[in-house]
Amino acid sequence: MQRAIRALLGSRWPLLGMLGAFAAVVVAVVMAATGGLAQAALALLLGLTLIGLVVVGASAREAEQRARRTEKQVRSLTEAIEAVGTSVQAVAERQNDPSGGPLAAIIGAQRLDAAVRHDELVALHHELRADLHATLTERQLAELSALANLYAMLGADDEVPAFGGFAASPRTVLRLASLVRRLPADALIVECGSGSSTVWLALACRRAGKGRVVALEHHELYAERTREALARHGLDDIAEVRDAPLEPVTVGGEKHDWYAAPQWNELRGIDLLFVDGPPGSVGPRSRFPAFPLLAAALDDGAIVALDDAQRQDEADIAADWLAETVDGIRLADDEMVGRTRFFTVTR
Ligand SMILES: C[S@@+](CC[C@H](N)C(=O)[O-])C[C@H]1O[C@@H](n2cnc3c(N)ncnc32)[C@H](O)[C@@H]1O
Known part of the structure; x- marks a missing residue:
């Protein structure tokens, strides 16, 4: 109504x-x-x-x-x-959702992405390691073949001080030993730092039927060990190890500790100089004095070999040697064999 x-x-x-x-x-x-x-x-x-x-x-x-x-x-x-x-x-349902809901889906996707990237990096790491391994194997192979070559050439019939650690590498020693064959009959080989290389160089002299070795050694213990090894091989008439304690010397305005002068200053007509000491633990650029102090004793055309030339100190020393002239004597860059840099003396 x-x-x-x-x-x-x-x-x-x-x-x-x-x-x-x-x-x-x-x-x-x-x-x-x-x-x-x-x-x-x-x-x-x-x-x-x-x-x-x-x-x-x-x-x-x-x-x-x-x-x-x-x-x-x-x-x-x-x-x-x-x-x-x-x-x-x-929201409550998503929180209770065991799959975590959309937020978890995003985080999950990111985690998946990170996991994929992680797998890729691991794969790359394995690849690089494999490459590195291949490179190392090649280097090791070069050292092994040099070692086999040395034994075949020089035939040591008793134990020689081991390679590795402080010793020069077989490739270096093989090149030094090969050079001995080209040296004059009365060749003088001088070594800064004694050890396995002294024995091999003496073996090379004996096999070549020429040359003698003088090794300067600041450490009595290692001098004695090298002498013993030389005696074992009946090489003590070819090589001598001189106890040469380190003494302060100033070369080119730099202070160094180097082998005591009376042990080397009468040397003349060096044909091959192997600089493998004093060790770096003695001080920076510890091997630098070798060329300035022994230059006058080097024969024209002599070979100078500086070991561990891949190290920064030795690379700097090599650059300084190449840049200087001592009493009209210069060094010309020759070649790198393994870790050793070879120079030729010119006047
Ligand atoms: C690089 S080593 C010289 C090695 C030598 N020219 C050779 O190739 O066997 C330099 C100095 O290290 C010291 N030395 C030698 N053998 C050593 C050893 N096994 N452990 C620690 N120092 C050693 C010696 O005083 C040597 O003069």
């Missing part, structure tokens, strides 16, 4: 109510003027009632609209709360 009246009147009912009230007041005025006071009072009452209904209706309508707005707000708030609840639940 209410809906039917509303549908009929729509939003026009306040206007109609007010018109009705106006009409009732007009009727009341007319009635009062014509003497019908009771009818006038009734018409006025009707008019006032209509006004009251319009006012109450308007308030009710406003209250209804407000209620609708509030209801709408409550609904959207409820929806928002529900949405938040859904999100919270989704």
Whole structure:
């Protein structure tokens, strides 16, 4: 019923109510003027009632609209709360998800990426190691063949001091031994630092039937060991080891400790000088004095060999030797054999 009246009147009912009230007041005025006071009072009452209904209706309508707005707000708030609840639940579900959810998927992908890169690096490392191994094997092969060559050429029939560690490498010793064959009959070979090389050089002299070896040794123990090895091979008439303690010397403005002068200053006509001492532990550029101090004793065309030339100290020494002239004597760069640099003396 209410809906039917509303549908009929729509939003026009306040206007109609007010018109009705106006009409009732007009009727009341007319009635009062014509003497019908009771009818006038009734018409006025009707008019006032209509006004009251319009006012109450308007308030009710406003209250209804407000209620609708509030209801709408409550609904959207409820929806928002529900949405938040859904999100919270989704987060909780992802947290409880054993697979870890999307975040874990990202982290997982990154881990996978890192694992792939790790595998690639490991593979590269293995490849490099294999290459390095191949290179080392080639170097070792070169040393092994030099060793076999030395025994075949010189045929040591007793134990010689071992190669490795402090000793010059078989490749170096093989080249030195080969050079002995080209030296003059009265060849003088001088060595700075004794050991296995002294024995091999003496063996080379014996096999070539020429030359003698003088080794300067600052360390009594190693001097004695080399002497014993020479004696075992019956080489003590070909090679001598001189005890030459280190003493301070100034060469080219640099202070060094080098072999005591009385042990070498009478030497003349050196054809082959092998510089393999004093060891680096004695001081920086410990082998530098060899050329400046022995230059005058070197024969023209003599060979000078500097071991461990791959080291920075020895590389610097080689550069300095090549740059200087001592009493008109110069060194010309010849070749590198293994770790040893060879020079030729010119005047
Ligand atoms: C490089 S080594 C000389 C080695 C020698 N020219 C040779 O090839 O056998 C230099 C010095 O190291 C010392 N030395 C020799 N053998 C050694 C050893 N087994 N341990 C420690 N020092 C040694 C000696 O004083 C030697 O003069």
